[in-house]
Amino acid sequence: MQALMQQAQQLQEKLQQTVIEASAGGGSVTVKMNGQKKLLTVTIDPEIVKSGDIEMLQDLVVAAVNEGSRKVDETLQSNLGGMLGGMLGGGGLPF
Secondary structure, eight states: OHHHHHHHHHHHHHHHHOEEEEEETTTTEEEEEETTOOEEEEEEOHHHHHTOOHHHHHHHHHHHHHHHHHHHHHHHHHHHHHHHHHHTTSOOOOO
16 A cells, blocks of 8 residues: 555656646647646747737637646556556556
């Protein structure tokens, strides 16, 4: 049980250090977030602002954040699958 707790703590520390980058609109909006889905940065291409289409810009920000969140989930599942797979005899996630 102590080994499991230690592995969980190591995974949490790893996720805090993990930085995921995602973009939308062909790179017009780029976000970085850590493994706990905390938004770290938002970068907006100045050209997209010049168009004056605020609704499109808002949609691109939402899309980039959602993509970042999806990538964090993917990374978490991959890391948890590896950790649990070793404990469960290599069977991967039980669900």
